Amino acid sequence: MARARIALFVLEALPNARAVRRLVADHPADIAFVGLSNAERPSSGGLTGQVRRHLARSGVGILPYLAVNFGLPDLLRPLAPLTQAASGSTGAPEATPLRTLCRRLGIPTLTVDDVNGPEVAQRLRETAPDLILTYHFDQILKPETIGLARLGGINGHPGLLPRHRGPVPTIHALADGPDSFGMTLHRLAATIDTGAILAQEGVPLPAGTTATRASVALHAHGLGMLDRLLDAIARTGAVPEGRTEAVLPYCPFPDRALLASLRRRGLRLTDGRDLREALSLSGGAR
Numbered sequence: 486m487a488r489a490r491i492a493l494f495v496l497e498a499l500p501n502a503r504a505v506r507r508l509v510a511d512h513p514a515d516i517a518f519v520g521l522s523n524a525e526r527p528s529s530g531g532l533t534g535q536v537r538r539h540l541a542r543s544g545v546g547i548l549p550y551l552a553v554n555f556g557l558p559d560l561l562r563p564l565a566p567l568t569q570a571a572s573g574s575t576g577a578p579e580a581t582p583l584r585t586l587c588r589r590l591g592i593p594t595l596t597v598d599d600v601n602g603p604e605v606a607q608r609l610r611e612t613a614p615d616l617i618l619t620y621h622f623d624q625i626l627k628p629e630t631i632g633l634a635r636l637g638g639i640n641g642h643p644g645l646l647p648r649h650r651g652p653v654p655t656i657h658a659l660a661d662g663p664d665s666f667g668m669t670l671h672r673l674a675a676t677i678d679t680g681a682i683l684a685q686e687g688v689p690l691p692a693g694t695t696a697t698r699a700s701v702a703l704h705a706h707g708l709g710m711l712d713r714l715l716d717a718i719a720r721t722g723a724v725p726e727g728r729t730e731a732v733l734p735y736c737p738f739p740d741r742a743l744l745a746s747l748r749r750r751g752l753r754l755t756d757g758r759d760l761r762e763a764l765s766l767s768g769g770a771r
Contacts (some may be wrong), residue, residue, distance in 0.1 A: 609634065647679070647730040
């Protein structure tokens with residue numbers, strides 16, 4: 486019962502780093518290649534342009550969240566050999582940056598500036614994966630790109646779709662209440678987070694969980710769901726049809742009003758524990 490060969494597309498950051506490293510380490514033979522999103526690609530405005538947009542929408546209150554989830558992991562990744570040597574975690578997959586881990590396992594990688602561009606299309610045609618998997622990826626695949634994989638594509642979304650469509654579902658779940666957290670696996674579709682739902686589980690999280698910690702926990706939880714789904718696909722040779730839900734409003738990065746509401750209620754996007762996790766991401770300590 487051979488499992489589908491996967492083209493895995495990710496933006497390696499705090500929410501998904503340990504989960505995707507575990508996925509790759511556990512199933513290296515199933516990975517055709519890994520596409521690593523360039524978060525500072527010119528088409529997104531680069532680092533400066535993105536920070537300006539976030540400040541205009543959310544104000545300075547979003548900066549700690551961005552720094553802990555994205556900035557620090559990206560900044561510290563080149564120091565991984567030193568931090569791993571100091572902590573004795575050099576051989577630990579979950580503490581190894583994904584590009585380095587893939588190199589050790591003989592898995593090709595590709596820096597992705599445009600997931601719908603000719604370089605990605607060529608790689609998909611050359612490797613002929615059965616399935617595209619996006620697991621915390623910040624670019625939208627066009628139907629033509631999804632169609633280059635025999636079985637189409639699947640996305641892991643740390644939210645209970647159709648609620649909380651968009652890039653930061655755990656922030657909106659935090660605002661809605663403790664029963665709003667969960668993980669969804671769904672088909673990739675032309676419209677963001679609207680594909681048929683293939684698997685979904687609500688996940689209770691401890692009181693005081695930040696939006697950051699929720700995203701880390703949900704991506705980790707999703708690995709078990711993904712294993713079961715991939716096993717089912719291997720048995721049948723097809724992706725299940727899934728269930729289609731009415732499309733609900735898109736939930737973008739929070740505006741100032743939502744952040745102010747969270748602060749008044751004592752709810753936090755990130756905290757010192759998340760900061761320590763970001764600092765240790767490529768060093769093994771937790």
